[in-house]
Amino acid sequence: xxxxxxxxxxxxxxxxxxxxxxxxxxxxxxxxxxxxxxxxxxxxxxxxxxxxxxxxxxxxxxxxxxxxxxx
Amino acid sequence: xxxxxxxxxxxxxxxxxxxxxxxxxxxxxxxxxxxxxxxxxxxxxxxxxxxxxxxxxxxxxxxxxxxxxxxxxxxxxxxxxxxxxxxxxxxxxxxxxxxxxxxxxxxxxxxxxxxxxxxxxxxxxxxxxxxxxxxxxxxxxx
Numbered sequence: 001x002x003x004x005x006x007x008x009x010x011x012x013x014x015x016x017x018x019x020x021x022x023x024x025x026x027x028x029x030x031x032x033x034x035x036x037x038x039x040x041x042x043x044x045x046x047x048x049x050x051x052x053x054x055x056x057x058x059x060x061x062x063x064x065x066x067x068x069x070x071x
Numbered sequence: 072x073x074x075x076x077x078x079x080x081x082x083x084x085x086x087x088x089x090x091x092x093x094x095x096x097x098x099x100x101x102x103x104x105x106x107x108x109x110x111x112x113x114x115x116x117x118x119x120x121x122x123x124x125x126x127x128x129x130x131x132x133x134x135x136x137x138x139x140x141x142x143x144x145x146x147x148x149x150x151x152x153x154x155x156x157x158x159x160x161x162x163x164x165x166x167x168x169x170x171x172x173x174x175x176x177x178x179x180x181x182x183x184x185x186x187x188x189x190x191x192x193x194x195x196x197x198x199x200x201x202x203x204x205x206x207x208x209x210x211x212x213x
């Protein structure tokens with residue numbers, strides 16, 4: 001997961017490397033994902049998200065569609 | 072194994088670097104070989120990532136045990152992160168104001184993001200190349 005200065009820089013990078021566009025996230029979305037994913041990782045009872053839980057996190061941040069489907 | 076996981080993450084957070092297996096062993100109250108055995112199980116469970124050849128610690132998300140282009144500062148401490156998700160994840164994990172230093176993946180110009188009072192400030196867009204279902208196919212590339 002890479003950070004780009006702008007959409008223009010992302011498009012230039014995709015073209016230079018011949019990559020298809022994946023999923024683009026705003027800073028607010030990636031920060032929300034970081035909070036949902038890691039805020040509890042220093043607690044003794046932590047466990048990995050189940051696929052259902054992970055998809056629910058993605059959906060709560062507006063990350064929907066095939067790209068974010070886990071099953 | 073959960074004690075090893077917690078000891079590893081606590082020490083990584085405290086030290087600003089990957090702890091040695093001996094340090095994790097002391098915290099968890101077991102031997103260093105037992106820590107390495109637990110690391111293998113945690114690797115198999117996609118909780119941490121070991122280097123494919125040396126079996127040394129490589130990633131304990133959000134922390135990176137090796138230098139990367141993503142650095143997170145909180146107070147006097149600094150950690151390497153695996154990607155932009157993880158760089159912000161260190162602020163989330165430690166519930167602290169911090170600054171992420173990285174560079175634009177296209178042009179290489181420095182970029183900084185600040186987390187202050189639970190909000191992120193800065194400019195940029197994040198891009199995920201690999202779909203979620205395939206994150207772990209090649210986690211180093213992801």
